Amino acid sequence: MSLIQKAKDFLGFDIKEDKYALVDDPIFGKVAKEKAPDKWVRSTCGYCGVGCGMYIGVKNGKAVYSKGDPLHSVNFGTLCPKGLSEHKMVYADSRVQAPLIRKNGELTPSTWEETFRHTSDEFKRIQAEYGKGAVAVISTGQLLTEEFYALGKFVQLGLETNNYDGNTTLCMASAVMGYKQTFGSDGPVGCYEDFEKADVIMLIGANIADNHPILKLHIAKNESVTGKKPTIIVVDPRKSKTAQMADIFVPLKPRSDLALINGLCYIIFEQGWEDEKFIRERTNGYVEFKKHILANYPPQEVAQITGIDVKELYNLAKIYSQADAVMSAWTMGVNQSSIGTDTVSAICNLALITGNVGREGASPMSITGQCNAMGTREFGFTSSIPGYRNYASEADRQAFADIVGVPVDLVPNKRGYAYPQIIDAINRGEIKALWVVATNPLVSYPDQNTLREALKKLDILVVQDAFMSDTAQIADVVFAAATWSEKEGCYTNSERRCNLAKKAVEPLGDSLSDLDIVLEFSKYFEDKHTLLFKDLKTPRDVFDEIKKVSKGRLCDYSEMSYEKIEQLGGIQWPCNEQAPEGTKRLYSPNMPCRTTDGKASLLPVEWIPLSEMACKGLPLILNTGRTVEQFHTRTKTGTIGILDALAPEAWVDLSPKDALKLKVKSGDKISLSGTRGKVDNIIVKVSQTVREGNIFVPFHFNEQLINAITIPEFDPKSFEPNYKQCAVQLHSEAVPEGIEYEEVEISGYLEGVKVYEEKVLTDEKIKSSS
């Protein structure tokens, strides 16, 4: 800067009017002049599973704006704060701009040739030495569907290892398995329009205000659509932002939701409020289900389990069963549980016995966490063969092999290890190479200490990511991936809507789209590229193959095309000859379930108490979750100043009563410990949003790594971790030993139950009897 300019700046003769001016844009009206785009590219947001339509503004080849598409039925022009600032993350300092190989302990920029050569040599060596399964892959919900398909195809049929899973196991797996056991196939039943048309909306374990704020738009629309305010029920142990919307807030005890739902079924049966016709025509297993419920979930018992009054239970059951249309939506509060799958089925049971399936405003509906968790479920080749096909079914394997033109023997006949099993296998030394794609286990996986020990045992850790994530930093090889706006393909949102995400700008530096990485990498595996990807050069080619693979399946893409998706603002599958513009909801009266007889199953699912309860030494129950400003492990949002400043670090929500015991106030620092680990220096937020004895900590933050404490307990059906409840202690400066556990006094209706202490040791008994 010249001296004159400096003097001028100091004296304030230049107020930079031009920099802050607005200018007319023919598409969006007035925009900031400094970054007025020279073109807009219609695309889809790459953050969460809501799947908002947006425009990416491009100026001089750089993404500079993101604006909501007002004609897109998902978001009607709105975007959440993450979407509004999404263009900023593309140019974050933490972007990986070239492939990296660890040399002399340092990650060093390298050529793709060398990187692929080195990695493929290692993979081949390990597979020759330890077997095909010694290479495992953990992917994500962040890629485009085409990329998932190509990656899955390469891993399963190219690398020939079925030890392949996604981080979707950490988020939506329970919904997948729940849908499968109830409806015979994965596939969210409802759609966002149901939020607008329902008379009662039950949000259970879903904090949409923080995690899916755009869905609030659909709830806000409800009144003008139905002509009356909907009754909103929020079931959550925490008075979350979402709970503020509730007409009825159900502050149940942690993870007692399954018991609550079963309890409501009991009351509905007892009162005869069920929809007999619907049950008869559309479901199986009624008799057994009813028997199970009536035998095990009387209201008094459920009141004990959930902490919700019997009277309130009756009220809830009445409201739920007597409304014309009830939508029940859930997300991580239900899924992330060791009884998640069964809780999903319980929610479906309740919807089924009251006939709330397949009608406008009446559906059970899972809200997805990631932008394309759905895509990996449909065609990712992890928990099923692409197109919701079953590994165990010979017909499914054959059908898939025929469509893609590979020998059927190549298609695995069973699912390999799920995510937690992969980590276990690494720990056992069975898996030697791990390829992590666009996920960051070093923040997101439970019981970090065990995970980190396990990863040290690997021969090679490959991380494919657009950002230098915590996991990428410890990798041996980093594949530099392109990110949102730099590549083309589809994302499927929570309501089965396949949206087109278009490429707006070129990948940064030497990075490649995840599709290109897979296609190029496959060339280093002899004839595999020719076998698998001969005709697949572009996302469109892959999309065409997906259409063929999906034809006739529930996730039917056969009548879709990029042009049609764009024109309609996304298409909800199944999209086939019968429904060329897609299908809003599944299992409408003329749409049978994917079970042998087309009926849904009423499942006698069982509530199980927490395995780790508050106890002496660990008197508090830790709940984990998210905040609106951050996304997952902050690799993206942590780089966006305006978002990060609002939530730069983790905090612990602490009830005033517990704060008093610990002699802390808001703003003080505290330590948190559990059986598996400890987190220091976490800031206290005294809040009445949590009940005494319960605390909440968001999981996004690597500095205050709450997953060092969470429990490595998994749902046996979905392998989803039980993130949301474990026992912990807090240590303040004034009270380092923490809170003293108070035994819950047993009182109430069960006469004859005595509290007795174990006095006689079993050994002694044996001795005396012998």
Place this chain on the structure above:
Amino acid sequence: MAVEPLTKNTPLADFINHKTNTGMQCGNYSIDLPELKEGEQYRFHFDATACVGCHCCEVACNEQNANPDEIKWRRVGEMEMGAFPDTLQLFNSMSCNHCIEPECLKGCPTESYIKLDNGIVWHDDPSCIGCQYCTWNCPYEVPTFNPDRGIVTKCHMCVDKLEVGQTPACVQACPSNAIEIEVFHVKQWIEKDMAKEGVAPHLPNIEITKPTTRYTLPELKEGEEIRIADEHLLKPAHPELPLVFMTVLTQVSLGAFLALFLGQLLFSLGFNLPKPNLAMAILAFLPAAIGLPLSALHLGRPGMAMMAMKNWRTSWLSREAIALGAFTGLASVVAVLYFFEVGGFALLFVEAITLAIGIYGIYAQSMIYRIKARPSWNRKATTKKFFGSGYIGFLLIATALLIANGAQGVMVLLAITLLVGMLQALVILEEVMFYRHLDKEDPLYYQYNRSRILLQEYFGRVKKFRVYSLAVFALGLPLLAILFTASGLVGLAITTLIIATLGAFASELSGRYLFYRTVVPLGLAGNFFAGNQRH
């Protein structure tokens, strides 16, 4: 410009269709507002029952206006009430309330604020000199200083967009339709609705500026405690160092000038007292001459400092600038008169006028701080303190007198010095007592109490120094100097007075530093981490 062919419609598709589809203002980039009739204006409506605290509005605002991350025209206040499970998390998304009696406008020395016919309080960027007085005056802390530009900027309800039927960024972005633009009738609002619908928890008294934002609130239990999300964050206010020096120096000048004038007056009246000399006249002029230009350093645009005199009609800042400018100019004239040894009535007359203007100048200076938005400043003590600092001027002239004339006549001046110093000590004592006995029922208790915490906990040492140094340098040492003078120890008396002057100056500077740093403005509740997002 290359525009990709999109669908049939562009995002600026017509609002009526959009509204039919959604029933809401949010989402669409065009807006349909009725034309304003006589007596009608635009305003914001904020629906706290719809807001879920997602911060979309904040980000959208910054994206629209290309503001850097730390310049927030719109912020979301966060509060909590009630006990689990009946907890209420209350959000207040607020930008500018486009008040009917905007304090920013009234106080702006450059007339950079304009209340447009449509009700929008518009800030004219080119005329702003970055004095930031509006950022003090607004009880909502709406105007924000942008150091990159050297000026203050604020929400203008996206008026450029509104005028052509485009939706303001925040309204467009809100997924809950919690922010809307409405047309309202001004008279009816002030007379009837404002008292009911213009109020929200933790916001300042509506009578200060008569804000226009209409609130829809959830049912709030009367008398229930409101917990502010950023209560644990207590950040001292900006030290305003140029102003610390400027105010004290000009006040010293006034004190010295008063001493000079009294000397001249008594001498003219024939008392047997020494005649003031040129050195004293220069001493009276010099502090103001150094201090005044210093004040330009706190401006974002020092080169335009002279523009501060523009708004003498309503701005105390303009009045101060004019009066103290005139005072300093006239004081220099007085010095010149001494140089040419002009005496008699003419001198006395010029001095009297200078003094009167100076007194008005310091009064105006104190009135700058007597603003409702900043409770700890808005006390009579501020005016008293500002005049009280003048005792240093007396010390200064007394020292000069001792050096020039020896003991003759200095006792009178020292006695007056002691008196003024005592008055200043009383003002400080009153302040100490005030913060010791705060009334919890006072609607300004939250701010007063935070000022107290700042005074006692953050700046405890400075506060101690302030109190003790005042006792020593304003009272103790002058008393000692009287003793020395009376005993004929002029040398010792001079030394004592020089130390007293320097010490008292340090004491007043520390007091003024505390004054700026410990003020806690009225305003929006903040964010748990980011606070009120004002510097």
